[in-house]
Amino acid sequence: MTRFLPDEFRIPAIGAGVIVLAALLPLFDDGFYLAMAVNIVLYAALCTAWALFSGPTHYISLATAAFFGLGTYAVALGNELLPFPLLVALGAAIAAVLAGFVGAATLRISGVYFVIFTLGLAELVRQIVSWAQVKWSTRMGLYVFTDFTEAHIYWMLLALTAAVFLTGWLINRSRLGFAMQIIGNDEAVARHCGIDTARLKIILFMISGAFIGMAGAIVAPRYLYVAPPSAFNPTISFLVVIMALLGGTRWLWGPLVGVIPFTIVMEFVSANFPNDTSIVIGIVFLVIVYVLPDGVTGRLEQLLARMRRTSTASKAATVKEAA
Amino acid sequence: MEILVTGILLGGTYALIALGLTLQYGVARIMNLATGETLVAACFITFWLFASYQVSPLWGLVLVAPAAFAINWAIYMWLLKPLVDRAKNQGMLEVDSILATFGLLFLFQGLMLRGFGGAYFTYTYLAERFEIFGSPYALNRVVAFLAALLIAAALYLFLYRTRSGTAVRAVAVNPNSSNLVGIDVAATAALAFALGGALTACGGTLLSTFYTFNASMGVVFTLKALIIVIMGGVGDVRGATLAALILGITETAVASLIDPGLMLAATYALFMLVLLFRPQGIFGKQPT
Amino acid sequence: MSAALSVTTVRKSFGGLVAVNDLSFEVERGELYGLIGPNGSGKTTMLNLISGALQPDAGEIKLAGATISGLAAHRIARLGVARTFQLVRVLPSMDAERNVMAGAVFGHRSLWGAELHELARELLALVGLRGREHVPVVAMTYIDQKRVELARAIASDPQVLLLDEWLAGLNPSELAIGIELIERLSRQGRTIIMVEHVMDAIRTLCGRCLVMSSGRLIKEGGVAEVLSDPEVVRAYLGDDDA
Numbered sequence: 001m002t003r004f005l006p007d008e009f010r011i012p013a014i015g016a017g018v019i020v021l022a023a024l025l026p027l028f029d030d031g032f033y034l035a036m037a038v039n040i041v042l043y044a045a046l047c048t049a050w051a052l053f054s055g056p057t058h059y060i061s062l063a064t065a066a067f068f069g070l071g072t073y074a075v076a077l078g079n080e081l082l083p084f085p086l087l088v089a090l091g092a093a094i095a096a097v098l099a100g101f102v103g104a105a106t107l108r109i110s111g112v113y114f115v116i117f118t119l120g121l122a123e124l125v126r127q128i129v130s131w132a133q134v135k136w137s138t139r140m141g142l143y144v145f146t147d148f149t150e151a152h153i154y155w156m157l158l159a160l161t162a163a164v165f166l167t168g169w170l171i172n173r174s175r176l177g178f179a180m181q182i183i184g185n186d187e188a189v190a191r192h193c194g195i196d197t198a199r200l201k202i203i204l205f206m207i208s209g210a211f212i213g214m215a216g217a218i219v220a221p222r223y224l225y226v227a228p229p230s231a232f233n234p235t236i237s238f239l240v241v242i243m244a245l246l247g248g249t250r251w252l253w254g255p256l257v258g259v260i261p262f263t264i265v266m267e268f269v270s271a272n273f274p275n276d277t278s279i280v281i282g283i284v285f286l287v288i289v290y291v292l293p294d295g296v297t298g299r300l301e302q303l304l305a306r307m308r309r310t311s312t313a314s315k316a317a318t319v320k321e322a323a
Numbered sequence: 324m325e326i327l328v329t330g331i332l333l334g335g336t337y338a339l340i341a342l343g344l345t346l347q348y349g350v351a352r353i354m355n356l357a358t359g360e361t362l363v364a365a366c367f368i369t370f371w372l373f374a375s376y377q378v379s380p381l382w383g384l385v386l387v388a389p390a391a392f393a394i395n396w397a398i399y400m401w402l403l404k405p406l407v408d409r410a411k412n413q414g415m416l417e418v419d420s421i422l423a424t425f426g427l428l429f430l431f432q433g434l435m436l437r438g439f440g441g442a443y444f445t446y447t448y449l450a451e452r453f454e455i456f457g458s459p460y461a462l463n464r465v466v467a468f469l470a471a472l473l474i475a476a477a478l479y480l481f482l483y484r485t486r487s488g489t490a491v492r493a494v495a496v497n498p499n500s501s502n503l504v505g506i507d508v509a510a511t512a513a514l515a516f517a518l519g520g521a522l523t524a525c526g527g528t529l530l531s532t533f534y535t536f537n538a539s540m541g542v543v544f545t546l547k548a549l550i551i552v553i554m555g556g557v558g559d560v561r562g563a564t565l566a567a568l569i570l571g572i573t574e575t576a577v578a579s580l581i582d583p584g585l586m587l588a589a590t591y592a593l594f595m596l597v598l599l600f601r602p603q604g605i606f607g608k609q610p611t
Numbered sequence: 612m613s614a615a616l617s618v619t620t621v622r623k624s625f626g627g628l629v630a631v632n633d634l635s636f637e638v639e640r641g642e643l644y645g646l647i648g649p650n651g652s653g654k655t656t657m658l659n660l661i662s663g664a665l666q667p668d669a670g671e672i673k674l675a676g677a678t679i680s681g682l683a684a685h686r687i688a689r690l691g692v693a694r695t696f697q698l699v700r701v702l703p704s705m706d707a708e709r710n711v712m713a714g715a716v717f718g719h720r721s722l723w724g725a726e727l728h729e730l731a732r733e734l735l736a737l738v739g740l741r742g743r744e745h746v747p748v749v750a751m752t753y754i755d756q757k758r759v760e761l762a763r764a765i766a767s768d769p770q771v772l773l774l775d776e777w778l779a780g781l782n783p784s785e786l787a788i789g790i791e792l793i794e795r796l797s798r799q800g801r802t803i804i805m806v807e808h809v810m811d812a813i814r815t816l817c818g819r820c821l822v823m824s825s826g827r828l829i830k831e832g833g834v835a836e837v838l839s840d841p842e843v844v845r846a847y848l849g850d851d852d853a
């Protein structure tokens with residue numbers, strides 16, 4: 001993984017090709033399919049960014065909605081004051097700061113505290129934002145007027161997804177990635193190898209949070225009107241966990257395998273059985289735990305390994321017969 | 324003074340919920356993130372019994388607690404025990420139980436949304452005034468507090484005066500050596516989990532007499548319970564009780580002095596203090 | 612010149628149990644020092660204190676004259692203390708080569724790229740695993756896993772190497788190979804502290820050793836003299852009714 005084999009560039013090349021193809025979509029449709037594609041790309045970015053941290057550490061972060069909402073709010077508040085790209089960067093920065101804070105408070109102690117802290121984080125930030133808004137302004141929400149069309153948002157999200165993938169790919173090839181892999185295997189060994197485990201986890205959580213904040217900033221124009229309850233919707237956190245784990249986090253592209261079908265299914269469920277989305281989410285969580293503990297990609301890997309074993313075994317058998 | 328009394332009255336109910344969770348996490352080693360849903364379910368059942376059959380919430384306890392015990396026991400045996408058995412270490416069990424109880428959380432929430440919709444519910448029970456130190460309080464809060472006190476006392480007697488109670492405490496301290504002294508750890512864990520569920524449900528029933536509830540508020544209560552448990556020290560019954568009272572008072576103070584919209588912020592502020600100064604809990608020893 | 616490692620009245624207790632009780636000793640550069648004692652006498656705890664896995668309640672530990680007690684484990688590792696574990700700990704999702712590489716990137720030595728692969732291959736050959744670089748460690752036997760773990764520890768080029776019963780669980784022929792390997796490391800000039808129950812190995816390898824019992828030092832000195840001491844024999848036979 002540290003050697004530069006041309007083989008290793010095949011996957012990024014394929015990825016780049018897929019992204020270029022995906023970028024052509026708005027030329028063919030700008031209604032239902034584009035809207036669905038925006039959702040898919042949004043969750044692809046969110047889930048892959050989430051898995052950057054939660055994949056190697058196995059810490060279930062539920063902070064997604066908080067980071068996302070902060071990104072959205074950065075745009076909503078600064079829309080008339082600053083250029084959009086700067087606001088996206090600002091959203092990333094604010095989310096990263098919050099991630100650093102949460103990480104510093106909990107990751108030095110234990111993973112359980114981390115989960116608990118993130119569980120109510122979106123709600124906490126929502127309460128504080130609402131309180132501040134009521135105190136310093138009279139309105140509950142903010143209007144976001146921009147010239148962006150759905151296609152623009154789609155392209156920006158696609159670029160963000162590409163950036164997340166590229167970052168993940170670079171991390172995997174770097175010392176940081178190797179360190180995270182060691183931490184995921186055995187944290188005590190990692191420390192005795194000289195790895196500052198708490199610091200690296202915090203850094204990675206900040207990177208992951210920054211991307212999630214950016215995603216929130218990019219989709220802000222889509223909402224037109226931003227109010228705390230919609231911006232800090234905790235369901236986003238859970239959906240991200242589900243999709244990423246459903247796909248599997250062993251590979252960078254694993255979450256994508258969960259995102260595409262799940263977004264489509266959720267679209268269908270919320271259109272036809274709007275009151276039963278919770279039940280569907282609950283069942284998928286249970287399916288992940290009891291049927292697909294390593295996600296779809298993990299299960300595929302197992303099956304492949306088994307097939308390879310039986311095929312070598314049968315080959316060995318035929319060789320024996322021939323002899 | 325009023326804040327203090329109101330806070331303590333609220334803390335009594337919190338204590339039951341947190342005692343339930345501390346049994347489930349401290350003894351059965353299951354981080355039950357669906358605990359808030361158990362609570363909300365108990366609220367709804369009590370409401371339904373009261374509205375449809377005029378069963379008083381205090382009698383409702385008699386029905387709700389055994390039902391919750393049975394359901395939680397079944398959940399432990401069928402859903403969670405397999406996870407305990409397959410886990411190679413505590414970390415894996417933690418991740419698995421977190422995800423599995425997330426599943427239960429959404430499943431229960433979805434079922435309650437189906438049954439009762441997303442609206443807020445409340446009913447009138449013992450809403451008379453009751454005077455303590457010359458200030459008026461709602462009688463239902465006082466009754467709920469006293470009932471919580473009784474239940475907590477019963478739990479205390481069970482844990483410290485009976486054989487199975489001693490087994491529960493032993494497993495909380497160290498499951499491996501408990502096994503050596505002839506305690507059936509698996510059965511004790513199931514008992515603790517079921518008992519914990521029953522306590523949480525009692526908390527829900529009592530809460531419903533004075534609190535406006537809806538189908539999706541479970542997570543906030545889960546969070547409160549978790550923070551109380553950590554503040555008190557995992558598996559520590561006295562710690563959880565004290566922490567519950569502290570949380571009740573803090574929330575009431577913040578709600579009445581600053582802004583009711585910042586209750587959760589108050590909870591988090593407490594959590595931060597605990598993480599910074601006593602991550603091992605109020606009565607906990609330094610971890611080794 | 613200061614000793615490679617010096618331990619001064621170090622104490623560690625777990626609740627009421629004093630696992631290491633005011634222990635002091637010094638290990639010279641290039642020395643192969645034995646740490647022995649009956650089960651539960653506090654040997655592993657002592658290694659945990661040196662490597663920073665545990666923090667001492669009192670006392671001081673110095674590495675080449677600089678205080679390391681109180682530092683986090685990763686800082687101590689970077690200063691040049693490496694260890695193996697009593698129950699072998701390899702990184703299960705990786706192959707042998709990456710397991711060894713893990714020791715040489717973040718610690719006392721910081722390699723990356725071709726150099727790192729080169730080192731890992733070299734060390735695997737040294738511990739007797741030539742050509743097994745890409746075997747997943749989970750598919751390896753216990754002794755081979757121990758070899759991988761040892762290679763990982765020396766990959767950081769440590770100033771002090773801590774071995775916790777590295778020879779335990781080996782059969783007689785493996786034992787001979789293991790002893791030879793440790794001897795070779797020692798001849799390379801490494802400072803090694805080895806915790807061991809295999810007395811033959813201590814006799815063959817170590818110049819000096821320290822005997823612990825119930826957390827206390829009961830004897831320190833030349834191996835032959837220490838092992839024939841009546842008090843040491845008594846501690847091992849376990850009739851210390853005191």
Ligand SMILES: Nc1ncnc2c1ncn2[C@@H]1O[C@H](COP(=O)(O)OP(=O)(O)OP(=O)(O)O)[C@@H](O)[C@H]1O
Nearest residue numbers: 611625630648649650651652653654655656657697
């Ligand atoms: N983390 C810990 N918490 C509590 N007690 C501990 C801990 N680690 C060790 N002990 C206790 O400290 C004492 C010394 O243990 P230690 O593992 O250091 O012994 P040892 O000499 O390495 O024994 P062995 O030869 O069996 O490996 C034992 O009684 C053990 O139970």
Ligand SMILES: [Mg+2]
Nearest residue numbers: 654655656697
């Ligand atoms: Mg030992």
